Amino acid sequence: MQRRFLWGGEADSRKIAWVNWKTVCLPKAKGGLGIKDLRTFNTTLLGKWRWDLFYIQQEPWAKVLQSKYGGWRALEEGSSGSKDSAWWKDLIKTQQLQRNIPLKRETIWKVGGGDRIKFWEDLWTNTDLSLRDKFPRLYQISCHQQQTIQQLGTITNSGWE
Amino acid sequence: MADSFLGEITQQQIHPQREDKWLWKPEPGGHYSTKSGYHVLWGELTEEIQDADFAEIWKLKIPTKAAVFAWRLVRDRLPTKSNLRRRQVMVQDMVCPLCNNIEEGAAHLFFNCTKTLPLWWESMSWVNLKTAMPQTPRQHFLQYGTDIADGLKSKRWKCWWIALTWTIWQHRNKVVFQNATFHGNKVLEDALLLLWSWFKALEKDFNLHFNQWSSGLRDAFCN
Numbered sequence: 001m002q003r004r005f006l007w008g009g010e011a012d013s014r015k016i017a018w019v020n021w022k023t024v025c026l027p028k029a030k031g032g033l034g035i036k037d038l039r040t041f042n043t044t045l046l047g048k049w050r051w052d053l054f055y056i057q058q059e060p061w062a063k064v065l066q067s068k069y070g071g072w073r074a075l076e077e078g079s080s081g082s083k084d085s086a087w088w089k090d091l092i093k094t095q096q097l098q099r100n101i102p103l104k105r106e107t108i109w110k111v112g113g114g115d116r117i118k119f120w121e122d123l124w125t126n127t128d129l130s131l132r133d134k135f136p137r138l139y140q141i142s143c144h145q146q147q148t149i150q151q152l153g154t155i156t157n158s159g160w161e
Numbered sequence: 162m163a164d165s166f167l168g169e170i171t172q173q174q175i176h177p178q179r180e181d182k183w184l185w186k187p188e189p190g191g192h193y194s195t196k197s198g199y200h201v202l203w204g205e206l207t208e209e210i211q212d213a214d215f216a217e218i219w220k221l222k223i224p225t226k227a228a229v230f231a232w233r234l235v236r237d238r239l240p241t242k243s244n245l246r247r248r249q250v251m252v253q254d255m256v257c258p259l260c261n262n263i264e265e266g267a268a269h270l271f272f273n274c275t276k277t278l279p280l281w282w283e284s285m286s287w288v289n290l291k292t293a294m295p296q297t298p299r300q301h302f303l304q305y306g307t308d309i310a311d312g313l314k315s316k317r318w319k320c321w322w323i324a325l326t327w328t329i330w331q332h333r334n335k336v337v338f339q340n341a342t343f344h345g346n347k348v349l350e351d352a353l354l355l356l357w358s359w360f361k362a363l364e365k366d367f368n369l370h371f372n373q374w375s376s377g378l379r380d381a382f383c384n
Contacts, residue, residue: 016248018238026207028219033232037203044198051193054183102205103198106186112179124181125169135166149175 002035046094047103050075114149124149214303221320222363230330231323235299237267239330258336259343267298270333271326276343280325283349287378288313298326317382321356328352353378 006024009015026032053072056062065071069088074080078096080089094100109117109124117124120132120139132139139145144152184191187201215235218228233239242252243266257265259276271277272294281294290313295301305322328351335341353375360367360374374381 016240016250018233018240018244019236022207023236025203029216030207031214031216031236033229036199040202040206041195041199043202044195047193047198048195051183051185099202102201106201107193108184108186110182110184110191111173111175112181113177114175114181116181125173127169131166131169134169138166149181 002038006033006035040099043094043097043099044103046091047100049091050095050103111149117149119147119149119152120145215299217319218323221316221323223320223323223359224363227323227327227359230327231302234267234271234326234330235302237298239267241265241267241270243267258333268296268301271298271329272296272301276345277329277348280329280345280349284321284325288318288382289379313383317360320359321352321382324356324359325349325352328355 003017003021004010004014007015007017021037023031024033025035025037028034050072053062053065053075057066057071062071065088069080069084075092075095078092080092109122111117111124120142121130123130125131127134132145182191185193185197187197188194215232218231218235221228230239238244242255242257243264245252246255255264257263257270257274259270260274263269263274272281273296285291292304295304302319302322305319325348328348331351332341332343332348336343354371357371357374
């Protein structure tokens with residue numbers, strides 16, 4: 001529809017698109033027309049689900065999704081059960097798409113009490129590998145592969161052990 | 162291994178009173194927004210494209226349709242005969258409708274054709290400019306107005322570039338579709354009137370009459 005508006009044509013006929021869509025959607029300062037690419041914009045809107053599920057936990061809708069499907073953690077890991085609703089499965093599917101990767105990459109953990117971060121699997125140290133990927137043999141022999149930092153460590157005055 | 166493992170996990174401080182959080186790096190506040198999300202995603206897809214040198218088109222005080230026209234011309238995306246053939250459109254003959262001599266590509270039609278080249282010379286003479294002109298529309302636009310002539314108002318001069326190319330295109334279309342004849346003088350006249358109407362409508366404090374304005378073209382473009 002956006003294309004037809006720009007270049008002309010009716011519902012059943014097309015006209016020549018003289019400039020490719022990627023260029024048309026560049027900001028004007030980069031040589032485009034600054035038109036919004038809807039597919040990309042849709043991805044960023046869906047990204048709000050991920051963010052809000054993580055942060056807004058007191059709201060009823062978030063509580064429901066948390067207890068029913070596993071909330072943000074399930075969304076992050078792409079795990080869904082066969083009985084989950086079609087909508088939820090769809091949302092999970094969109095979050096696993098290639099084009100979502102930059103959104104995940106730009107999100108980092110800020111360690112607090114270690115209540116939500118998985119010790120082995122999440123990226124919470126200062127490197128770009130999880131402890132699981134960095135120390136695979138230790139991970140293998142650990143009996144607490146899924147546990148959070150809090151569950152695995154105890155806090156002492158000097159830090160934690 | 163145990164050492165580096167311990168080294169790794171002691172880098173981070175645990176703050177029992179706080180919660181684990183996510184931070185969204187692109188925003189100073191660390192909170193996700195669709196605006197910055199869009200920038201991240203679209204920037205990723207278009208990283209390699211850098212085509213900024215004619216962005217100033219959008220800052221000129223001219224009607225949007227004229228800016229879009231210029232944008233297409235600078236990218237060589239107007240439906241000239243060469244461009245139509247590239248897109249498999251049947252065109253009866255490929256020659257320029259103005260000189261009936263050379264294939265009608267944008268560079269020829271607007272800048273090198275024996276019918277249009279004199280228009281550029283004429284307009285450069287208003288401001289005492291003598292320079293060789295580049296061949297491609299893009300280079301032509303970029304150079305136009307960056308040449309140093311005494312006190313040349315570069316923005317107005319760029320507006321003139323767009324008014325003139327726009328008018329050439331209008332007249333060319335009349336030749337192609339309505340069998341009109343191309344008169345260089347008429348093109349200049351129309352283009353000047355067009356430019357004057359843009360200034361009058363879009364520039365504050367511009368209230369010269371057309372005759373007054375067009376009889377002193379040097380002053381129109383220079384300080």
